[in-house]
Amino acid sequence: MPLTHDFKETIRARAQREPAFRRALLREAVECILNGDLATGKAVLRDDVNATVGFKGLERRTRIPAKSLMRMLGPKGVPRGQTSPAF
DSSP states (O other): OOHHHHHHHHHHHHHOHHHHHHHHHHHHHHHHHHHHHHHHHHHHHHHHHHHHTHHHHHHHHHOOOOOHHHHHTTTTOOOOOOOOOOO
16 A cells, blocks of 8 residues: 555654654664564565655765666566665
8 A cells, every 4th residue: 555645744843853753764664674574674665765865865875876776666576786886
């Protein structure tokens, strides 16, 4: 089920004002992925990216095109781990 605009704005607003919430989003995404729930992990990562740096910001930091990042974290995407000199 797609998230509503209001829900996404609520997540973004809370993430911008609460560093602990941002950390919790990232932690939840990683735990989901490690526990085999890739779909939920990717969805939470998308929310985290949208609520924080945005895909264009992530593109600048990782040197991976924003469209590729969006596809990787999309419902049919397959994220792949890679090391980037930006980190």
